[in-house]
Amino acid sequence: MIHDRVGLTWHPQLAAAILAARDRIDLVEVIPEGTFLESRGTHRALRTLAREMPVAIHGVSLGLASTTAVDERRLEQFARLIDDVQPECWSEHLAFVRAGGIELGHLAAPARTETTIDATSANIERAARVIGAYPLVENVATIIDPPGSALDEQTWLARLLAASRSDLLLDLHNLYANATNFGFDAAVVLRSLPAERIRCIHLAGGTPVHASTGEQRYLDDHLHDVPDPVYDLLEIVGESVPHAVDVVLERDGAFPPFNHLLAQLDRARVALARGRDRGRVAS
Amino acid sequence: MSPNFEAFIARLYVDAAARRRFLADPLREAAAADLTEEEIAAAVRIDRVGLELAAVTFAQKRRRRRRHGPVMAAALSYWRRLVKRPFSG
Numbered sequence: 001m002i003h004d005r006v007g008l009t010w011h012p013q014l015a016a017a018i019l020a021a022r023d024r025i026d027l028v029e030v031i032p033e034g035t036f037l038e039s040r041g042t043h044r045a046l047r048t049l050a051r052e053m054p055v056a057i058h059g060v061s062l063g064l065a066s067t068t069a070v071d072e073r074r075l076e077q078f079a080r081l082i083d084d085v086q087p088e089c090w091s092e093h094l095a096f097v098r099a100g101g102i103e104l105g106h107l108a109a110p111a112r113t114e115t116t117i118d119a120t121s122a123n124i125e126r127a128a129r130v131i132g133a134y135p136l137v138e139n140v141a142t143i144i145d146p147p148g149s150a151l152d153e154q155t156w157l158a159r160l161l162a163a164s165r166s167d168l169l170l171d172l173h174n175l176y177a178n179a180t181n182f183g184f185d186a187a188v189v190l191r192s193l194p195a196e197r198i199r200c201i202h203l204a205g206g207t208p209v210h211a212s213t214g215e216q217r218y219l220d221d222h223l224h225d226v227p228d229p230v231y232d233l234l235e236i237v238g239e240s241v242p243h244a245v246d247v248v249l250e251r252d253g254a255f256p257p258f259n260h261l262l263a264q265l266d267r268a269r270v271a272l273a274r275g276r277d278r279g280r281v282a283s
Numbered sequence: 284m285s286p287n288f289e290a291f292i293a294r295l296y297v298d299a300a301a302r303r304r305f306l307a308d309p310l311r312e313a314a315a316a317d318l319t320e321e322e323i324a325a326a327v328r329i330d331r332v333g334l335e336l337a338a339v340t341f342a343q344k345r346r347r348r349r350r351h352g353p354v355m356a357a358a359l360s361y362w363r364r365l366v367k368r369p370f371s372g
Contacts, residue, residue: 015362045363067286100290102297105345108337111284111325143340144333147292148284148325181333209340211332219340253347 004238004272005054006265008249009222017258019052024262027054027088029248033061037077043084050085056200056246057082059092064123064137065110066096075130082131091136091169091200092127094120094160107140111148112156121163128165136200137166141174141220143209145182153178154189161197168193171202172233173220173250180218190233195241203230203268204250222252226264231271238275239282247272288322295334296341306331 005026010018018025030046049055059078062070082090095107110116128134139157151159161168170193172186179186205224208216226249237245247268251261291313294301305312305326313326 012362041363067284067289096289096293099286099293102290102293104293104296104341105348106341108293108296108341111288113284115284142333142337144337145330147329148288148322209336211335213332215332217332217336219336 002244002276004244004247004269004276006247006249006268006272007054008261008265009058009251010049010055011252011255013255014258014261021258021262022053024265025053027056027246027248029056029058029091029250030085030087031058031060032078032081037061037081040084043081046081046085050087054246055085055087056248057085057087057090059090059135060107061097062092062123062127063095063097064092064127064135065094065116065120065140066099066123067110067116067119068096068099070123070126072126072130075127078127079131082133089136089200090131090133091138093138093140094157095140109140109142109144109146111146112151112153113149114151114159117156117160117163120160124164124166134164134166136169137164138169138171138202139174141171141177141206143177143181143217143219152184154184154192158193161194167197167199169200169202170198170237171204172230172237173202173204173206173226176227176230176233177206177218177220186229186233187236190236191240196243198237198241199245201234201237201245201247202250203234203247203264222250223254225256225260226267231267234268234271235275235278238272239279240275245272284322284325285319287317288319288325291316291318291322291326295329296338299338302334302338306334 007025007027010028010030018028062074064070093107096110097104097107175186175189203226204220204222205226206218206220207224209219210216249261249264295305309327313323
């Protein structure tokens with residue numbers, strides 16, 4: 001029997017509801033920004049939380065997928081947080097977030113090239129050396145075909161995993177969003193990834209957006225419910241990944257009643273279990 | 284791709300005036316940015332729809348963060364008090 005775990009992103013606004021529903025939430029993922037990174041008081045509070053339930057720390061600001069070396073001061077700040085909180089694991093995005101002194105305030109997909117694979121691998125090594133553990137690395141959603149790319153997403157990801165010791169936090173909604181925007185089959189890409197390197201899964205929602213030309217793209221915004229095709233992808237994960245995975249629902253605003261979020265966690269458990277059953281029959 | 288190219292793209296994402304100049308004459312702007320021939324060609328081929336939407340959505344994200352700052356601080360303060368109490372079933 002494989003014991004997958006299902007949880008959600010922790011937000012202060014949801015804290016009381018999460019604590020009250022601990023029997024239906026296996027883990028929480030905390031995004032350290034601003035106060036979270038700097039305040040030892042917040043670190044202590046997170047440590048208390050981490051003693052109560054499994055906590056993962058999910059970075060958004062290191063910018064590992066950059067041709068520039070990740071900032072040592074940021075890494076040391078992150079290391080203090082990890083040391084204080086003692087989470088089960090930590091993760092970061094395969095994105096750049098600053099360049100040439102410009103802060104993007106968001107995650108930008110890097111050019112998919114051999115150069116960025118080498119630079120990202122080197123940044124992952126730097127981060128692991130300072131923090132003391134390798135991050136899980138997450139595929140990002142992009143609304144723009146990453147400028148300067150020579151490789152497709154599938155190839156870039158596979159080569160990066162081959163070149164690094166980090167395992168994959170596979171965001172199924174990011175994969176779905178990119179497939180929608182750039183016309184590939186998310187299920188085919190998912191099946192091509194090394195299943196033994198997939199450790200954690202993200203689910204989220206998004207919305208269509210329109211350019212001035214009228215052209216439509218799909219935005220990963222974490223403000224909407226998980227769309228049906230993402231649960232289908234989760235079934236494939238259940239079918240193909242041979243070990244337990246952690247599944248995290250990311251909801252960062254426009255919060256519905258908490259029961260509505262719990263219902264999405266339940267639906268994720270059902271999708272995973274269906275995939276696990278299919279995997280057992282196939283083997 | 285080089286750090287220069289990343290910086291060039293980052294500016295296009297966040298700086299509306301730089302983006303307007305670039306879209307009016309991509310080759311001239313890229314050539315003036317100390318990029319390699321390969322990077323200039325990549326810049327000229329940029330996904331224009333994606334660039335417009337990336338700029339809009341990145342700006343929305345930055346605005347949302349600024350707006351939510353005070354709400355987050357209050358919620359965080361409440362949570363710190365909550366978590367100080369012993370957990371019970």
